[in-house]
Structure formats: structure tokens, C-alpha cells
Amino acid sequence: MSPAAPRIRTDFAFDVSHEDVRIPLSDGTTLFARIWRPATDEPVPVVLEYLPYRLSDWTAPRDWQRHPWYAGHGYASVRVDVRGHGNSEGLPGDEYDAQELADGVEVVNWLAAQPWSSGRVGMFGISWGGFNSLQIAALAPEPLKAIVTVCSTDDRYDNDVHYMGGSVLAVDMHAWAATMLAFVSRPPDPEFVGDAWKEMWTERLEAVDPFIHTWLAHQTRDDYWRHGSVCEDYTAITAGVLAVGGWHDPYRDTVLRLVHALPDDQVRGIIGPWSHQYPDRCLPPGPGIGFLQETLRWWDHWLKGEDTGIMAEPKLRSWLSDSHPPATVYAELPGRWVGDPSWPSPHVTPVTYALQGAPVPVRSPQQTGLDAGRFFPFGNDADLPPDQRDEDAKSACFEFEVPADTAVLGRPRVRLRVTSPVPRGQAVARLCDVAPDGSSTLVTRGVLNFSTRHGRSVTVPMVPGMTEDVTFELNGIGHVFPAGHRIRLAVSSAYWPWIWPQPGSQRGFTLDPQGSSLELPVREAADGPEITFGEPEQSEPLGVVFPAALDEEERPERLVVRDVARGEWRLEVDPKYGGTRVYPDGLEFTEDALETYVVQEADPLSARTRSDWTIRLHRPERGWDARVETRSEISCTEREFVTSNEVVCRAGDEVVFHRTWERRLPRAAG
Numbered sequence: 001m002s003p004a005a006p007r008i009r010t011d012f013a014f015d016v017s018h019e020d021v022r023i024p025l026s027d028g029t030t031l032f033a034r035i036w037r038p039a040t041d042e043p044v045p046v047v048l049e050y051l052p053y054r055l056s057d058w059t060a061p062r063d064w065q066r067h068p069w070y071a072g073h074g075y076a077s078v079r080v081d082v083r084g085h086g087n088s089e090g091l092p093g094d095e096y097d098a099q100e101l102a103d104g105v106e107v108v109n110w111l112a113a114q115p116w117s118s119g120r121v122g123m124f125g126i127s128w129g130g131f132n133s134l135q136i137a138a139l140a141p142e143p144l145k146a147i148v149t150v151c152s153t154d155d156r157y158d159n160d161v162h163y164m165g166g167s168v169l170a171v172d173m174h175a176w177a178a179t180m181l182a183f184v185s186r187p188p189d190p191e192f193v194g195d196a197w198k199e200m201w202t203e204r205l206e207a208v209d210p211f212i213h214t215w216l217a218h219q220t221r222d223d224y225w226r227h228g229s230v231c232e233d234y235t236a237i238t239a240g241v242l243a244v245g246g247w248h249d250p251y252r253d254t255v256l257r258l259v260h261a262l263p264d265d266q267v268r269g270i271i272g273p274w275s276h277q278y279p280d281r282c283l284p285p286g287p288g289i290g291f292l293q294e295t296l297r298w299w300d301h302w303l304k305g306e307d308t309g310i311m312a313e314p315k316l317r318s319w320l321s322d323s324h325p326p327a328t329v330y331a332e333l334p335g336r337w338v339g340d341p342s343w344p345s346p347h348v349t350p351v352t353y354a355l356q357g358a359p360v361p362v363r364s365p366q367q368t369g370l371d372a373g374r375f376f377p378f379g380n381d382a383d384l385p386p387d388q389r390d391e392d393a394k395s396a397c398f399e400f401e402v403p404a405d406t407a408v409l410g411r412p413r414v415r416l417r418v419t420s421p422v423p424r425g426q427a428v429a430r431l432c433d434v435a436p437d438g439s440s441t442l443v444t445r446g447v448l449n450f451s452t453r454h455g456r457s458v459t460v461p462m463v464p465g466m467t468e469d470v471t472f473e474l475n476g477i478g479h480v481f482p483a484g485h486r487i488r489l490a491v492s493s494a495y496w497p498w499i500w501p502q503p504g505s506q507r508g509f510t511l512d513p514q515g516s517s518l519e520l521p522v523r524e525a526a527d528g529p530e531i532t533f534g535e536p537e538q539s540e541p542l543g544v545v546f547p548a549a550l551d552e553e554e555r556p557e558r559l560v561v562r563d564v565a566r567g568e569w570r571l572e573v574d575p576k577y578g579g580t581r582v583y584p585d586g587l588e589f590t591e592d593a594l595e596t597y598v599v600q601e602a603d604p605l606s607a608r609t610r611s612d613w614t615i616r617l618h619r620p621e622r623g624w625d626a627r628v629e630t631r632s633e634i635s636c637t638e639r640e641f642v643t644s645n646e647v648v649c650r651a652g653d654e655v656v657f658h659r660t661w662e663r664r665l666p667r668a669a670g
Contacts, residue, residue: 181210366601407523
């Protein structure tokens with residue numbers, strides 16, 4: 001199910017050409033780059049997208065939607081592979097490590113110094129590229145005047161794929177580490193690096209260490225996570241920042257923090273109904289917007305000095321979704337755009353709802369959370385949470401009538417009075433919109449690891465039997481609860497596989513409604529200028545073909561299997577990143593992945609995860625055939641996480657690399 005497709009533009013002001021180049025770094029390493037340029041003798045500003053995701057294949061379809069578009073509007077648009085990835089030289093490192101950021105600064109300075117460059121540079125990107133755009137902006141290279149950061153974070157510990165509310169994110173701590181193990185193991189392409197491809201490949205593979213080892217070794221907010229977290233010092237950023245997110249993306253709170261922290265004349269924010277995608281791609285849920293046109297207004301203001309009216313827009317433009325029945329995919333969500341002149345907004349007032357009733361035990365079975373949906377929705381058919389009634393039945397629920405339409409914009413907050421019988425545990429709070437027919441639509445959620453209740457940098461176990469008040473925020477949302485519906489706060493002690501269960505957490509905790517509350521950021525129906533965007537448009541597509549095997553049975557995106565006798569639940573997830581595709585230059589690229597999450601309903605120590613990847617790159621005309629197979633697993637004991645990873649790489653029938661890693665890592669906050 002998809003919204004309307006973007007309009008394809010070919011009538012640009014400039015003819016566009018592109019070339020592949022190698023950008024030299026000071027240590028002698030060269031980075032592989034593709035540069036699209038307008039046909040003009042005048043120097044032009046430059047916009048840069050800097051990623052490890054292989055510009056010659058994996059991101060090529062997306063790159064061709066936007067880089068030629070910018071070039072057609074008078075910019076040199078540049079896509080660069082990070083060191084040790086794709087066809088760049090060097091060895092891969094950790095995500096956003098100091099080497100990656102230092103290389104990025106050199107790239108910015110190199111681009112500014114080219115004869116076809118005006119000397120003014122912008123950076124943009126989604127996810128990884130949005131992260132390092134922010135991080136390089138905090139290093140403040142002089143030519144970097146503006147960035148567009150999409151679906152990114154300013155806080156690598158508490159708003160990334162590793163931890164949430166101080167708890168280990170089983171679903172993406174595992175899945176993303178496994179994905180990157182497969183990605184980093186892919187070979188350079190001989191079409192671009194020549195006969196040296198195998199030597200480059202084996203050197204990279206010898207340097208590989210699974211990310212999960214590092215991530216699980218840092219279970220509290222220490223210096224490892226502070227590196228690259230620009231929230232540590234927003235004043236380091238001097239470039240203009242256009243921050244963009246979606247209410248169905250886990251990073252949307254970064255937009256709220258950036259528009260709060262940065263000066264009015266430096267930042268603008270946009271939050272739409274979107275998943276983890278560029279807003280012009282028209283992937284569910286929509287509606288999409290003319291994102292490229294909006295960013296062009298940003299670039300023209302900051303890189304060309306033109307008055308485009310972009311800084312006269314409200315500081316935050318956000319989508320308020322109208323109530324909608326639960327579903328795992330929506331082509332478009334109903335709602336409207338609203339503008340707020342500052343953040344926190346003068347149009348938003350905190351409203352407190354006191355919980356009512358006698359103390360209640362919260363002892364959720366360990367499979368609570370199987371209906372959470374995907375942590376990173378990408379616009380697939382099974383991404384979003386289904387009806388929450390089954391999850392609600394495993395939770396302590398508190399309801400509030402909605403006498404008149406109530407718009408919520410921002411981050412709800414809960415205060416819970418809890419008594420834990422064990423030192424470790426967590427509370428998960430979900431906010432749901434309950435219709436008169438009883439259907440329950442998930443609006444937003446939040447998590448607190450009890451041991452990090454005094455701050456993410458310290459671990460303080462609960463005192464068994466002692467009652468404490470704990471407070472935490474839910475993820476931001478823009479949603480209208482209609483009159484006649486009910487607001488439901490559902491509190492659980494488990495949320496698998498999003499949150500890795502704590503030892504002893506099967507005993508749950510006691511929640512005392514007296515002293516507990518829900519605080520909603522209620523937005524008044526304020527008058528203001530109408531918020532509008534152009535229709536989505538892109539440049540002409542690359543022409544990649546996605547063949548379908550006629551005899552291949554389609555695998556479910558999300559499959560839940562229950563072993564009744566064992567009390568065991570298994571979730572199988574096909575992330576559907578791209579499947580098989582054939583590129584215009586003859587490359588056949590195939591990838592297949594399956595994630596598996598298993599838990600027994602009464603045993604938190606039974607939790608285990610597994611991810612299997614297979615990737616094949618094949619150029620039949622060259623006789624080149626490279627394969628990557630990876631396996632990643634995590635299980636636990638009361639005191640340790642147990643990880644196992646394996647990589648097998650083949651060139652034709654030859655095994656060029658095979659390694660297995662087995663680690664046991666102490667459980668601290670996790």
C-alpha cells in the first residue's frame with residue numbers, strides 16, 4: 001500500500017552531468033565519490049551526503065532520486081562512501097567514530113576548494129547521514145554553512161538503536177548490529193576498483209569486529225555514547241539546521257530537542273506522519289511532501305544568500321494526526337499541518353490526569369510486546385502496531401474520557417508510584433486511543449529501566465519492597481483524541497522483543513495509582529498561517545529492475561508462532577530491505593535476511609535473538625560472483641549476555657574468509 005507516487009522532473013534549469021572521483025585524504029587514503037554537477041561555468045555551492053551504504057549499488061536508486069535534482073537546480077551534489085565501505089579505501093571502524101568524522105571534515109574542505117565550487121557547503125542525510133551531518137556540524141568546518149538532518153539523533157545513548165529509557169533494545173541492538181556485520185562484510189566492486197578488489201576485501205574482513213561487542217560493553221551513558229551526541233553541547237553547532245522527522249520514526253524527539261536548543265535564526269523543524277524515510281519517497285504512511293523543494297529553499301537561503309522565506313516559517317511545523325483505526329500500514333493518515341513559533345510552544349499546555357484505584361500488581365507475561373510493530377518502520381505492510389487490545393490485556397490500564405476533541409503535541413510524561421520485589425526491572429507505558437467499538441490504536445510509548453531512574457550514567461538497583469516514585473517521558477507525538485473516545489494508559493513490566501527482559505522481571509512490580517499520573521501536552525486550536533508544502537517530486541529514476549521469482553513463495557513480514565506446550569513464543573521478521581535487483585550497469589544484487597526473537601512467557605532468561613543474512617553481488621559479464629553469509633545470536637544468563645557471530649565470505653567457490661566470535665559480556669544496567 002503506497003501513497004501517490006512523486007512527480008518526475010526532467011525540465012531543470014541546468015543540464016546535469018555526473019562523474020566518479022576519488023577524494024584524497026591527508027593520510028593517503030582515497031574515498032569513492034559520485035558528483036552530479038550543473039552545466040555552468042560559474043562556481044556553485046555544494047551539498048554532500050556521506051554514508052557507509054555503498055553509492056554504487058545499495059543507495060543508488062535513492063541517490064538518483066535527489067542528487068541530479070539538486071544539480072539541476074544549480075548545486076554540485078555529492079555522494080561519498082565512508083572509509084572502509086563500498087569502493088572507498090581504508091578499513092571500516094565503529095559507527096560515527098573519530099576517524100569517520102575527521103574524514104568528513106576533510107571532504108567538506110576539499111569540496112569547498114574545488115574550482116567549480118563557490119566555497120559554501122551543505123550536508124544532508126537520513127539516519128546515518130543525518131547523524132554525521134549533525135556531528136560534523138558540531139566540529140564546525142568553516143565552509144559548512146547549513147545541514148538538513150532527517151530521521152537522526154542528537155543523543156546516541158537514549159535515542160538510538162541501542163538503548164531506550166536505559167534498557168537494552170533487544171530488537172535493534174541485535175538487528176542493527178547483525179545488519180552492519182553483513183553490510184561491512186560486502187566486497188568492493190571490481191567495476192570501480194579493478195583487480196585489487198579481493199585484496200581490499202580481505203584486508204577489510206580481517207579488521208571486522210561485530211559492533212555488538214562494543215555496544216553491550218557500554219550499558220550506561222558513558223564517554224563512548226557522549227562522543228557524537230551533539231546534545232552534550234549544542235553551542236558547538238554554528239551551521240543552519242533543518243531537522244526533519246516522522247511520528248513513526250524512533251528519532252522524532254531529536255527534532256523537538258533541536259528546535260528547543262538552537263536559536264530561532266539557526267534552526268527549523270518539520271515532523272510529518274512518516275516512517276524512517278525521506279518525505280518525498282511517498283512510502284506509507286503519507287501524505288508525502290515536496291521535500292526536495294523545501295530543502296532547496298533552505299540551501300538557497302544558507303548557501304546562496306537568497307531570501308526564500310524559509311526563516312519566516314514557524315520554528316516547528318508538525319502534522320497532527322486525526323484518530324484512525326489500528327492497522328499495520330496506512331497509505332495516508334488523516335490530519336493537518338500546524339505551526340508553532342517556538343518550542344516549547346505557547347500553544348501547548350501540560351494537562352495532568354491522575355490515576356485512580358487501588359494498588360495493582362503489574363506482572364506481564366514475557367511475550368508482551370509482540371504487537372509492538374517494527375522499531376524502524378520503513379513503509380512495509382507489517383511495520384506498524386496492530387490493534388493493542390491483546391497487549392492491553394497483559395497490562396495495568398487506566399482510562400480517561402474525552403469530552404471534547406483533545407490535540408496532543410509533544411512528549412507525554414508519566415509519574416508512577418512503584419514497589420519492586422526485585423532489584424531489577426522496567427516499566428513500559430503505552431498511550432492508546434480507544435474507540436467506542438473497543439479497538440485500541442497505539443499513539444506513543446516510553447520505557448524506564450528502574451536501575452537508571454536516577455540518571456542514565458549511573459546504575460542504582462531498586463530496594464526490594466521499598467516504594468518509589470519514578471518519572472519518565474514517552475516519545476513525542478501529534479495526535480487528536482476525538483470526543484467520545486477514551487485515552488488509555490497501559491503499563492506493563494515486559495515489552496519483548498523491543499526491551500530485553502531483566503533477571504527476576506517475571507515478578508513484575510506493584511503500581512499504586514495514588515501518587516501516579518499521566519501528563520499530556522495539550523495543544524489549543526490556535527490560529528496561524530496555513531501550513532502548505534509542494535507536491536512530492538524527484539529526478540528521473542536510475543532504472544533498477546526488481547525481478548520476482550515466479551516459483552518463490554513470499555515469506556511473511558512478521559510471523560508469530562506459539563508453542564502452547566512449552567509456553568514459548570517466536571517472532572520471525574523479514575526486514576525487506578530490498579531483495580533482488582538488477583542495475584543498469586549489469587550488477588545483480590541479492591540480499592535476504594531473517595530475524596528471529598524467542599521467549600518463554602514465564603522466564604525472562606529464555607530470551608534469545610538470531611539474525612541470518614545472505615548477500616550476493618554478481619556481474620555475469622565479468623565472471624564476478626561474491627557472497628556473504630552471516631549469523632548473529634544473543635542469549636542471556638542472570639549475569640551475562642552471550643553473543644555469537646559468524647561470517648563466511650566466498651568469491652565464486654573459494655572461501656576467502658570465515659570467522660566466528662563468541663563473547664560473554666557482564667550485565668550491568670542491562
